[in-house]
Amino acid sequence: MAANSASGSDYLLAETQRAQAQANLQVVRARSGYLLVMAPRSGVLIGRTIEAGNVVQPGKALMVLAPVGDVAIVVRIDERNLGLIAVGQSAMASVAAYPLETFPAREHFINPAVDRLRASVEVKLHVPSPPTYLRQDRTVPVDIEAAVRPHALIVPTADVYELGTPNAWVPTDSDGRARKRTVQVGLVSAGTAEILSGVSEGELIVPRTAGSIEEGHRLRVQTAAAAVERAPRSGTR
Secondary structure: OOOOOOOOHHHHHHHHHHHHHHHHHHHHHHHHHHOOOOOOOOEEEEEEOOOOOOOOOOOOOOEEEEEOOOEEEEEEEEHHHHHHOOOOOEEEEEEOOEEEEEEEEEEEEEOOOOEOOOOEEEEEEEEOOOOOOOOOOOOOOEEEOOOOOOOOEEEEHHHOEOOOOOOOEEEEEEOOEEEEEEOEEEEEEOOEEEEEEOOOOOOEEOOHHHOOOOOOOEOOOOOHHHHHHHOOEOEEO
16 A cells, blocks of 8 residues: 555556656657648649658658749849849749730849859749749749839940940941940840940941941941941930
8 A cells, every 4th residue: 555655666656657658659749740741831732752651861852832822933133133123123024935925023022142152132023913824933034124214325235345344335436437435334125225324316326237346447328228227326215
């Protein structure tokens, strides 16, 4: 009777065994939890890299899930253009299979960190009305509207020499001779460059297709039609 009392040896032994059993139960429950992989959100399983009985290591991708619900486009922007992008900017996207169709998107996240290996910044765009042909991991070209300037002075990027440097210049026509004119370039997009200063609207720009042009070379326009084709004028758009 003394051994079975609250302070007896048999009672203490039973309590110890019960505590060990509870600890073993917790271990078993923890291990069983490793066998169940929970998806962070609802979706469709589109890829699986494991089979039943496989041993996996931490960090290994086991499955690929296409989430159901909001659609986002993930792009990488060169860090040099970080000053041109901002949350809330609108964009237009398309896919190669449907080149004539576009759909709107809006920038809603800019990663605060820069990828040192790629020298780029991850940007996510929300697609409010995704088309039915948009699929997971599809390549999507995106045009982000960085600024709106109704009366921008533009010239073809091919005719701007040393583009992307502080010494950008264009060859112009001055009294029938080629003159080198330093210009300040703004936004560059879709084969055109915005000219902030250096030339005025209507000035004749000598195209790169005219060949090697040096300072002081004499210029000759054959016909009015040829002048339009060979020497495009700077203009607003």
